[in-house]
Amino acid sequence: MTVAWSIYLGGALIMELVWRPVQQIVPPSQTGVLCLRMGKKYKWMALAALILIAASQIIMVPHGEFSSRFASVPIIANLNHPQLQNWQRYFLSLGWVLLVAVVLGMGTLIHPLSHTKLPVIASESERLQFRKKRLSLIAMMNRMLRFELFAALLITLIVVVPYA
Amino acid sequence: MTSTAMQIIASYLHLLAVAIYLGGTIAMEFVLGPAQKYIPPAQAQVVAQRSADRFLVLVWGSLALFPISGMLLFFSLGDQHLVAKGHFISSSYGQTLVTMMILWVVLVINGSLITFFLRPKLTRKASAGTTGSTMSGKIEEMVSAAKWIERITRADLVIALFIVLLGASLSYGNGIL
Numbered sequence: 066m067t068v069a070w071s072i073y074l075g076g077a078l079i080m081e082l083v084w085r086p087v088q089q090i091v092p093p094s095q096t097g098v099l100c101l102r103m104g105k106k107y108k109w110m111a112l113a114a115l116i117l118i119a120a121s122q123i124i125m126v127p128h129g130e131f132s133s134r135f136a137s138v139p140i141i142a143n144l145n146h147p148q149l150q151n152w153q154r155y156f157l158s159l160g161w162v163l164l165v166a167v168v169l170g171m172g173t174l175i176h177p178l179s180h181t182k183l184p185v186i187a188s189e190s191e192r193l194q195f196r197k198k199r200l201s202l203i204a205m206m207n208r209m210l211r212f213e214l215f216a217a218l219l220i221t222l223i224v225v226v227p228y229a
Numbered sequence: 230m231t232s233t234a235m236q237i238i239a240s241y242l243h244l245l246a247v248a249i250y251l252g253g254t255i256a257m258e259f260v261l262g263p264a265q266k267y268i269p270p271a272q273a274q275v276v277a278q279r280s281a282d283r284f285l286v287l288v289w290g291s292l293a294l295f296p297i298s299g300m301l302l303f304f305s306l307g308d309q310h311l312v313a314k315g316h317f318i319s320s321s322y323g324q325t326l327v328t329m330m331i332l333w334v335v336l337v338i339n340g341s342l343i344t345f346f347l348r349p350k351l352t353r354k355a356s357a358g359t360t361g362s363t364m365s366g367k368i369e370e371m372v373s374a375a376k377w378i379e380r381i382t383r384a385d386l387v388i389a390l391f392i393v394l395l396g397a398s399l400s401y402g403n404g405i406l
Binding site for chain 1: 390394
């Protein structure tokens with residue numbers, strides 16, 4: 066679970082802290098190519114990590130016993146952790162669903178839409194409209210990526226808040 | 230500061246460091262790296278250089294955070310008795326902890342090799358008046374450095390995964406060694 070969560074959070078952090086600033090120095094056409102290729106891989110990586118989190122949670126359910134000494138270690142969010150309160154369980158479960166929805170929404174809807182090509186015989190007004198739509202889709206995706214990172218960081222915090 | 234507050238801060242920083250190191254390396258190796266093949270080589274080099282510069286800062290930050298947050302976590306949990314009076318070597322907990330520390334040192338050595346030895350070879354520019362044979366030698370050196378960086382990064386990834394496994398074994402019990 067820790068590995069899967071690290072892959073997910075690390076990927077989101079790299080997109081924000083490494084890719085976004087680098088994007089500014091690359092010509093827009095090349096940025097488009099990189100975004101298209103990276104977006105596809107990132108979607109699968111993020112989804113695989115989120116599925117792995119759910120799978121490891123399911124595997125952990127029958128093994129809810131923790132050694133008493135480490136029952137207070139808030140390093141791995143296991144939903145059947147004895148010191149986890151119900152609101153935290155709901156928050157973590159809901160957070161997972163939300164992250165899956167965001168990744169799916171970006172990967173299957175907004176990202177492919179932002180990379181559709183303009184028909185060759187488009188008029189000037191169609192070109193303008195197309196450009197406007199693409200820019201708004203890119204802006205929406207940027208907002209979603211930031212929201213995704215914020216949610217992931219918040220979930221990490223909920224994992225480590227005192228269980229008392 | 231209370232022990233609980235210390236635990237929260239230490240755990241949060243520890244998780245962030247693991248995420249940046251492990252998840253970051255995977256994202257750089259398997260998402261950003263392969264995508265660069267689809268743009269012109271000159272642009273790909275700029276992207277690779279800038280992204281590696283930024284990523285290395287994050288890597289060194291997380292490598293520094295591992296022992297700091299780990300020690301904070303260790304002391305805030307009051308686990309000193311587990312490794313006191315020679316238990317450091319004899320107990321499973323101590324052995325797991327020592328192995329994690331040794332592997333961390335390996336990561337630092339590998340990181341230093343990449344940052345101070347291999348990467349400068351990639352970023353070195355040819356001076357004016359460089360002959361053809363010197364140039365091809367330099368290119369060969371760059372290709373070899375790039376290959377070594379890739380090998381070391383993959384090895385670091387495996388080591389980091391093993392460290393996480395060891396860390397998880399400490400969280401769920403007394404270590405696995």
